[in-house]
Amino acid sequence: MHTMAGIPDAMLEQVLGDIPLDGSRLISKKQNPVDKTWTIVIDRGSDLATYDSTQMRDESEDVPEPEAAGTAIRDSQDSDVAAEFSELSETDALILSEADLIALWRRSAFPIPDKTAIVFGIRGCLPVDYGGTPMAQSHQISLTPVNYRTMNCTLGVWIPGQGFSLYPGSTVPYGPWVASGTRSGGRGVNQLGRGRYRKYVPGWHKRSEGTNGHWALLQECPITLQRTADDDDFDLADRWEAGRIAGDNIHCAFNMGPGAAIPSSKYSSLGCQVIAGTVKKGVPGSETGPWKRFISNFPKDTAAQVEYVLFDGLEVQQMIRSRCEGKTIILRVGSNGPHVEELKRRLSSVIGRSLGSSAEFDVETFQAVIDFQTNTFGTNSDDGVVGEETANKLGFSLPIFDYRDAVSGGRGDAGVKTGAGPAIEVEHIVNVGGVSLTAEDFKTFAPPPGGSKAIYMTYVNAFVSEKGQRILSEYGISAKPIRVAHFFGQAAHETGLFRLLRESLTYTTVEAIRNAWPSRAARHPDQWIKDHLLRNPEFLGDWAYGDRMGNDKPGDGNRYRGGGVFQLTGKDAYRSVSKLLEATGGGHDLVADPSLIEDPYISLIAACAEWKDFGGNALADNDEGRRISRGINRGDTRSLHAAIGEDDRLELVSAVKKVVATRG
Structure with a gap:
């Protein structure tokens, strides 16, 4: 067997994933004689990379898999469905619709740009179609617990009003590299926090490689991330960092697994968001698999800037199954609006420093929330998400989320407030x-x-x-x-x-419509109004306001009501x-x-x-x-x-x- 400085290629491939070794140089290597693990340092041209993994063994040895781990969750109100993971099978599919995406955005008070592409991720969830889906109004997904060894996440592209596509991948770093990072206090490996990040731009994944590298979406905005120094996963015990532009791009996973068996495939990530597929660096058109379909949305001649929004699979499941009935809205990085302003005013009073007057939940606000949660609930009780519990401790309340209002063009927060008493x-x-x-x-x-x-x-x-x-x-x-x-x-x-x-254009009686638009309604019998206008805000909007007041496209009547x-x-x-x-x-x-x-x-x-x-x-x-x-x-x-x-x-x-x- 050909070896690289004495280390079998098969073992190198196991721990390094598909990072090309051409031109790389081995700086140092050491094998533990007891457990047979290797520590190696590779010069990759632009940087040094250290790898330390229990996967670097003889392939005949039995390597135990780590326990399934999820995302740190405290105040997002999703912990009550965590037990459902144990009840799911690989065939337990859910239908994710565009209405559900709208509701997810509205519940977090995220703005929705009109007909502009948004990239999103769902941690702990795979599309049923591993090949990558075309644009459509709905797709099948299945919850798949994150294990940090194989790809168990979904990334998607959503164009509001036109549909969305899904691609298998990972939103967490590769486990062997996480294990290596724990030995240096988590340095060099991180996991992106859930939220809305406002600026990713097409470009070369590594600027030092330029056209000799591969095309990706580059993170160009402050983010929140976790580092672990105690074990191989991420939870509330791990520390948060906020504000860094860490270079956590969206790029190719450099792997699809044997026979494109995505859920069994390793991947290449120290913290980036990756999509299943392969590409040969410096070779235009060499993209394969789901990655090829994803990156075609962002060609090299575009100057597009996109947002990236990351959710957890549990909160997506909750939205699909129960529409988050009875739960409040939540505030987190990227939220915007009056509830954020109230949050910042309350936080500023508690922490004794101004968080500014904008309505944006920025990384400074995130850090203030982390500090408040730690001081209020104790160590290892912070996730940076403001739900009912944190809001109540700050002396204000959040409104109950209203799914119907959200998908009918409203903000989704018209429900009664709870927790801290009356408004x-x-x-x-x-x-x-x-x-x-x-x-x-x-x-x-x-x-x-x-x-x-x-x-x-x-x-x-x-x-x-x-x-x-x-x-x-x-x-x-x-x-x-x-x-x-x-x-x-x-x-x-x-x-x-x-x-x-x-x-509100969600009318429930013919009489109400006739009273609101007497002359227009007079042209139609009651049955036509029942069939076309009741509980149909988009159609009613175009019927009442279409082709006037500048409303020149389908849906404008409801959109600009x-x-x-x-x-x-x-x-x-x-x-x-x-x-x-x-x-x-x-x-x-x-x-x-x-x-x-x-x-x-x-x-x-x-x-x-x-x-x-x-x-x-x-x-x-x-x-x-x-x-x-x-x-x-x-x-x-x-x-x-x-x-x-x-x-x-x-x-x-x-x-x-x-x-x-x-x-x-």
């Missing part, structure tokens, strides 16, 4: 100048609902907060009581007394307000992601920008309520047609006038 009412923190309203003031002209107050308090908390007051001040609205009265009177009408974030403080409606309106926001430095593209209008602060800025655009302050100073009503509802302050609900708008304005009469 927290925040009095204004500081008066930044001008006329301000308190939470009690809002109750006088817009009483809170008798049921869930989650949406109501989302609006009110934003309006009375320091950030909300600064927005109103910047647009001159809080400068005079009369302006505050007109602005919030109109807002109260548009949002149904602050009870509506987005217009009413939303926010002034219930912005139609693609033209979303585009117009996006341009206004861009002109003021806001930079929020509501056309690309209409769900941004559900963020109360973005919604408030959008309403203020619209108000400024039609001259709302000047009209309010002259008490021209009807012209303001038509500017908001008709898009033209000089329209001869009354605004819908014009009299109700003016009554609400009068009610707010009474509240602010003695102010300013």
Whole structure:
């Protein structure tokens, strides 16, 4: 048998996977005479690599496999289904649909870009089709416990609205290299944390190799990762690091196994996300297997930037089987929106340092959560995910996740809040100048609902907060009581007394549809409405709003339905307000992601920008309520047609006038 410095090639192949040895140079080698293990150091041209593995034995010896290990889970609310792993067989398949992907994104408060490719991973789950699937609306998957020896994960490409494809691979490092890393405190080997990472770009996997290497997606953003120094897997006992750009790219696994038996195949990863297949470095077109299908989405002539989102197989199973019924939303790296702002405000108060005012759950926020969880729950109790338990300890509550709302175009967080009692009412923190309203003031002209107050308090908390007051001040609205009265009177009408974030197009009765669109509904018999419009928000949206207001593509009617403080409606309106926001430095593209209008602060800025655009302050100073009503509802302050609900708008304005009469 040919040997390399005395080490059999078969043994080298076992531990090194498919890393090419051509041109490599053995620096040192040592075999333990007792357990027959080898420690070797290889010069690979661009770096040194140390390998230490119990796999480097004579092939006739029986090598025990490590126990199956999963992802560190504390607060994601998935631990209650962990036992289901023991009940699964290899044929226990699940159907993952695009609706489930939308729900997974919404439950974690991840933004969903419009028709832009997203790469995602599912740890501990394989597609039933090992060859890599074409784009479709659903695929079969099967939970497969991670063992750090063979590929038991899925990576996918999702284009919202067009479908997704799946490919077998691994999202964890290769076990023998993990074992080697434990001897140096985990240095050189790591496991990526679950979450949303915003920037991966096509390029050469190793820049030093350039065109002599192979094409991959390069990590170009801060990430979170774990290192283990005690055993060969990763759990809550292992330390977290945040913020590093560690070079954890998405690349070829350099293996598919004998006969493409993916679940029996080793792979090449020190922490990168890898996809089954092979490629010859420096040889264009040499890609094979699922890797070939995956990387074809990112050709060398593209400058595309993609996000990478990593989930655990258990949370995906939970979404498919139970739709996470009764569970709250969760916040983690990459989450965005008002719940993150509340989290950061609470954390800042506890840890005594500012986490900034953005609505992004960034790596600094992650580290603050880790520190808080360790101090609150004890050592080895941190996962950086904020669920009901961590939120309660911070003194706030998260809303129950609503699957139906999520897949119908909503944000998925309209359910009642749990845990820390009723929604927290925040009095204004500081008066930044001008006329301000308190939470009690809002109750006088817009009483809170008798049921869930989650949406109501989302609006009110934003309006009375320091950030909300600064927005109103910047647009001159809080400068005079009369302006505050007109602005919030109109807002109260548009949002149904602050009870509506987005217009709901999920109608359940023919009568309700006839009342909402009498002239359009008059063209159809009851049976047609039942068959086509009830509980069908996408079709109803196109029926009601399609081919007008800029809605020129299927699904636009529902996608750009009413939303926010002034219930912005139609693609033209979303585009117009996006341009206004861009002109003021806001930079929020509501056309690309209409769900941004559900963020109360973005919604408030959008309403203020619209108000400024039609001259709302000047009209309010002259008490021209009807012209303001038509500017908001008709898009033209000089329209001869009354605004819908014009009299109700003016009554609400009068009610707010009474509240602010003695102010300013």
